[in-house]
Amino acid sequence: MSLRIEPRREISWRMLYLTPFLAVLLTVMTGFVVFMFMGYSPLQTLKSFFISPIMTGYGLAELGVKAAPLVTIAVGLAIGFRANVWNIGAEGQLTMGAIAGGGIALATFGQEGSWILPAMMLAGILGGMAYAAIPAFLKTRFEVSEILTSLMLTYIATLFLSILVYGPWKDPEGYGFPQSRMFSEAAIVPIVWEGTRLHIGALIALAVAVAAWVLMTRSIIGFEIKVVGQAPAAARFAGFARNRIVWLCLLLSGGLAGLVGTIEVSGPIGQIIPNLTPGYGFTAIIVAFLGRLHPLGIVPAGLLIALSYIGGENAQVEVGLPQGATGLFQGMLLFFLLASDFLVRYRIVLTRPAAAAPRREVAPA
Amino acid sequence: MSLDIVVPVILTVISAATPLLLAGIGELVAERAGVLNLGIEGMMLVGAVAAFAVAHVTGNYMLAILVAAMAGALLALIFGVLTLTLVSNQVATGLALTLFGIGLSALAGAGFVGSPIAPLPKLEIPGLSELPFIGPILFHQDVLVYLSVALTLGVIWFLKRTRAGMILRACGDSDVSAHSIGYDVIRIRYLAVLFGGVTSGLAGAYLSLAYTPMWVENMTAGRGWIALGLVVFSSWRPLRLLGGAYLFGGVTILQLYVQGMGGIGVPAQVLSMLPYIATIVVLTIISAGPWRGRLDAPACLGKPFRPAT
Numbered sequence: 001m002s003l004r005i006e007p008r009r010e011i012s013w014r015m016l017y018l019t020p021f022l023a024v025l026l027t028v029m030t031g032f033v034v035f036m037f038m039g040y041s042p043l044q045t046l047k048s049f050f051i052s053p054i055m056t057g058y059g060l061a062e063l064g065v066k067a068a069p070l071v072t073i074a075v076g077l078a079i080g081f082r083a084n085v086w087n088i089g090a091e092g093q094l095t096m097g098a099i100a101g102g103g104i105a106l107a108t109f110g111q112e113g114s115w116i117l118p119a120m121m122l123a124g125i126l127g128g129m130a131y132a133a134i135p136a137f138l139k140t141r142f143e144v145s146e147i148l149t150s151l152m153l154t155y156i157a158t159l160f161l162s163i164l165v166y167g168p169w170k171d172p173e174g175y176g177f178p179q180s181r182m183f184s185e186a187a188i189v190p191i192v193w194e195g196t197r198l199h200i201g202a203l204i205a206l207a208v209a210v211a212a213w214v215l216m217t218r219s220i221i222g223f224e225i226k227v228v229g230q231a232p233a234a235a236r237f238a239g240f241a242r243n244r245i246v247w248l249c250l251l252l253s254g255g256l257a258g259l260v261g262t263i264e265v266s267g268p269i270g271q272i273i274p275n276l277t278p279g280y281g282f283t284a285i286i287v288a289f290l291g292r293l294h295p296l297g298i299v300p301a302g303l304l305i306a307l308s309y310i311g312g313e314n315a316q317v318e319v320g321l322p323q324g325a326t327g328l329f330q331g332m333l334l335f336f337l338l339a340s341d342f343l344v345r346y347r348i349v350l351t352r353p354a355a356a357a358p359r360r361e362v363a364p365a
Numbered sequence: 366m367s368l369d370i371v372v373p374v375i376l377t378v379i380s381a382a383t384p385l386l387l388a389g390i391g392e393l394v395a396e397r398a399g400v401l402n403l404g405i406e407g408m409m410l411v412g413a414v415a416a417f418a419v420a421h422v423t424g425n426y427m428l429a430i431l432v433a434a435m436a437g438a439l440l441a442l443i444f445g446v447l448t449l450t451l452v453s454n455q456v457a458t459g460l461a462l463t464l465f466g467i468g469l470s471a472l473a474g475a476g477f478v479g480s481p482i483a484p485l486p487k488l489e490i491p492g493l494s495e496l497p498f499i500g501p502i503l504f505h506q507d508v509l510v511y512l513s514v515a516l517t518l519g520v521i522w523f524l525k526r527t528r529a530g531m532i533l534r535a536c537g538d539s540d541v542s543a544h545s546i547g548y549d550v551i552r553i554r555y556l557a558v559l560f561g562g563v564t565s566g567l568a569g570a571y572l573s574l575a576y577t578p579m580w581v582e583n584m585t586a587g588r589g590w591i592a593l594g595l596v597v598f599s600s601w602r603p604l605r606l607l608g609g610a611y612l613f614g615g616v617t618i619l620q621l622y623v624q625g626m627g628g629i630g631v632p633a634q635v636l637s638m639l640p641y642i643a644t645i646v647v648l649t650i651i652s653a654g655p656w657r658g659r660l661d662a663p664a665c666l667g668k669p670f671r672p673a674t
Contacts, residue, residue, distance in 0.1 A: 007671075086456055138645070142653040147403065147456070148594050149648065152641040155587050159634040167632060285460055322475040324582075327468025331407075334461035335443065338453040345452070 004349045015344045020290055020297075023337035024304070027329060030336075040319050048318040049311035059310065061196030065268055066309050068201040069094075069260040069277070071302035073284035075205075075212045076253030078293040082216070083229040085249040089135065089150025090257040091281025092157035093128040097258025099161060100127025102265045102272040105187035106169060106180055116186045120262050128258015129251045131157065136250035140243040146250065154281070165274050180272040189267040201263040205302070208256060212295035225249065257281060278309060279327075286334045305330060374618065375502050379510060380576055382614025384409070384568040384585075386513045388592035389599070389606050390520055391564030397524065397601055398557035399537035399550075399665040403459025404444055405565050406589030407466020412437040412569025414474040417580040420482050420573075430509065430570050437566020438559050440466060445558045449551050452669045467583060477580040485509065485575040509571045514607070516564065521603045533557060537663035540670040550670055565589070587641065594644040598651055600661050609647075616643045 028046065035042040053059045073090050080087050087093075101124035108116050134153060138144040162178070171181045189199045216222035228235040228245045235242065260280065265272050287305050291298030312326030388405050395402050416433035420426055444462050447453045485507045493504035524530040535543040536550045536557075544550045572588070573580055591613060599606035620636040 081457075088460060138649055138652075142649050144645075144648045144652045145597065148590060148597070149645050151590050152587070152594070152644050155641045156638045159638050163632045163634045166634075282464060285457075286464065289457060322472050324468050324471030324473070324475060327464060328472050329468070331461055331465025331468050334457075335447065335465060338447050338458050338461060339451050341453055342451040 002351055004351050005346050006349055007346050008344075011344050012347075016292060019340040019343060020292065020301070020337060022340045022343075023290070023333055026336040026340070027333045030332060031329060035321075040321060045315055045319050045321060048315045049321075050307060052318070053307065053310040053314045058196055061193050061198040062310055063303060063306050064193075064198045064202040065196075066306035067299075067302040068199075068205040069264060069280045070284050070287045070305055071205040071298055072201070072208050072260050073253070073257050073280060074287035074291060074298045074302060075208050075295050076256035077284055078288040078291065078295065078298060079212060079216065079225060080249035080253050081229075081288060081293050083225040083245050083249050084232075085139075085229075085246050086147045087132065087135065087150050087250055087253045088147055088285060089132070089152075089154045089281070090253060090284055091277070091279065092150065092154030093131045093254040093257035094261035094264070094281050095154070095157040095161050095276060096131040097124035097128040097261030098265045098272065098276050099157075099164065099261075100124055100258065101262025102180065102183075105183045105266060106272075108184075108187065109181060110184055112186050114186070117189065117266070120187060120266060121259060124258045124260075124262025125255040126258070128254040128256070128261065130254075131258070132250040132254020133247075136247045139250075140246050146246075150250075161272070161276070162274050165272055169272060171271075178274055182271045183266055187266050188270060189263055197268055199263070199267040201260070201267055204259070204263070206299070209295045209299050216295060221248070283309075283330060286330050289334060290337060308333075372498060372501055374622070377618045377621070378611060378614040379502070379506065380614075381617040382610040383510050383513045384571045384576065384588055385592050385595060385613055386517060386607060386610035387509070387564045387568035387571060388589055389595045389610055390513070390517050390603060391561035392592060393596050393599065393601060393603060393606055394520060394524075394533070395554075395557045395561035396596060396666055397537045397663055398533050398554045399540055399663055399668065399670070400448065400554050400558050400561075401455045401459065401667040402441070402444055402462070402558060402561055403456060403593065404440065404462025404466065404589075405561075405568075405592055406585055406587070407463035407469075408437040408440045408562050408565035409569035409572070409585045409589045410466045410470035410583070411440055411473075412566030413573035413584060414470040414477070414569075414580055415566070416570035417477055417482065417573040418473065421477060421480060426485055426574065427508075429574060430567065433566040433570035434563045435566070437564070437569065438562040441558050441562020441565070444562075445555045448669070449554050449558070452671050455667050455669070463589070471582045474580045474582065478582070480579070482574070482578050484578040485571075507575050509567060509575060512567065513571075517603050517607050524603065534663075537665055540665045540668070544670075544672050550672065554670075568592070591640060591644050594648055597662075598647050600651070601663065602661075613640060613643065616640050 031046065032042040035045045054063055073094065077087060077090060101120040104116065104120045104123050131153060135146040135149040138149050139146045165178045165180060169180045171177065171179055189201060191199050192203060216225070224240045225245055227238065228240055228242055232242065261276065264276055269276070283305055287298055287301045290304065291301035308326055308330055312323065315321040315325070316323060388409055392402060392405055412433040415436035416429040419432045420429035440462060444458055447458045448455045487505050487507050490504045494500050496504065524534060532543065532548055533553055536548065536553050540550050569585065572584055577584070595606055595609045595613065598609045617640050620639045624633050624636055
């Protein structure tokens, strides 16, 4: 009896949707072993990672607070990944969006007006788009890899933010801390669940996911994106302009990341600080893949990764797990997912040599 | 400028260039074999923390360097299993490797933050090290600096002059042809990826043992990505990579010196942006210039290959 691997004629849809669960299961099992080796009680640690954070209403709301930015960014990135456009600089576009939107909040400091928040969000979207336009221009005009340029721009954006918060935007009454003033009331996003921090960004994330789903499944542009990604030659033959798709994907993902930047500074943070996020722009890459690059799949994927953030913090408090554990598990989850993707395209077949026929009776299928 | 200024400047340029050269030369070999590994940053970080931990606990620097190389190779092996055996997407897997490496190194290094070690000792060559000017530059460096140059020369010789090097390039330029002649493309790519892991681990070791002898989370600060840019800049030629690494070392040091001299009226952060801006500018010039057609990217770079069974 031997194992043989053969390619499937078509990808297995069942496996496509099963593998995320398999990957989560394998990650949890590995976590169990790792915790044991590190001298933590595995069950206790897993419980404080995955269960106790969401036993309260406040915990559930926090899950939404962290999932909203991840989902919004990941939806944009996933559309690009479908077209083979690898924007990995969402963190930088988020930062520029936060600077653009936050700039309006600081400029209108102390003012009232219902126009301020929409203006901030618009500025955030445009800021992220403008920043993503740089890799788009370099890619379409000079064939420079958007992977490297978008990532380099992230480092530049972080340094630019630091110039602002250490310099002109520093809070005059902030005792010299590198942070801006707290935004005034008109520049703070509304809360949707009283008594918690859950803000309107959660609803925006859901709306973005649904809109992206419609775009990808019901529009010609969505079709073009998929063809450009999967069959560039066919796309050229059909007359789909690749450059247009590159621009579209980068502007879309950059704009969404910029929007998230604005919402983060005007929501949970309430001011501009040097470290805006715990790496949402990068973690969103994991979320996009875990959600199978499908706008609706990204919603539960975002919730799960958000849970790993909250769970990581919680396990830090409850059992003293080091902070790096969260990143480790997020990376591991993506590994297992990519590995189990093998099952989507290949099948493992049990073959028995004809001579050694089994003597046991085989149950009828 | 007098010699007493020039020598320290050249020394710091060398120390800034060495990690870029080490990481770049391994990636160059992997890419010549047709594999795009975006996980350099992760492998460097794990190499850095492994080297630091061993040096801190045992004080044995040779062992530290060896363990860093093995740690890098181990991460590269994960990448190889995923992309070569399980045919996963190389871009996605490389990103996963970087995220994994950042997390793993932060977790493993949590206990070492803030504890100092003595820097990696320089090798003294009696007589030669005391020579004026060339003595301190050529004959008073640590083992990793010599290794980085030796590896580069070795790779030049290997790719150009050896049969194995030609086979490796064949795998990168036409995997199907190499396979049909009877070469084991997957095995050769595994070896190339592992070599990349080893040199990335060494690059990390250089950062945490010699460049700044301490462990800080995320201490690579994008050097792995700059090394990736340098491989494109070099148009996959080792000698140009050497030049590129030293050019970028120069840019990094220029920025530090200007900051040290009290700046030139711009915030320090603007100067810190220089290496990243330079990477973008150089990549653009390389891709846009008249030599565009001679870029010579390996034809099968990043494409999955699985022999039919």
